[in-house]
Amino acid sequence: MTEYLMILGRGFDSHRLHQANDPAGGIVDIEGWANQHFKEVKMARKRKQNEEIEEDKGKPWKNIAQFNNFCDADKKRIKLLSENDKIQVKVKRAGDCGLKFVVKLRKNPLFEEKNEKKGKKKGKNKGARQ
DSSP: OHHHHHHHHHOOOTTTOSEEEOTTSSEEEHHHHHHHHHHHHHHHHHHHHHHHHHHHOSSOOEEEEEESSHHHHHHHHHHHHHHOTTEEEEEEEESGGGOEEEEEEEEOTTTOOOOOOOOOOOOTTTTOOO
């Protein structure tokens, strides 16, 4: 069982240990199990990243202002939110080594109206003389 914990703790060394004793008395193929387990973990991470990317798609953020400290950026964010409640505002680190702070803004997708084009349909006789 200690070999099993070493595999999970430090990664799998295939040249050192290919099989281990099962507590039930049989022999377990640790290499096959570990490879399958790590493939499943990797696929789960990819699925999670893809879901996050799909959720985050939306209106792009616009940079409004850049500050040298978080306090000033946060004051600007609070001021913008108090002026208009139909927007989203956030403060993000930016610049060299994350030493600057950027205030970003976008319209809240929940409050946006969908503009559907309601134009006249072009028929066969459109533009024909009467």
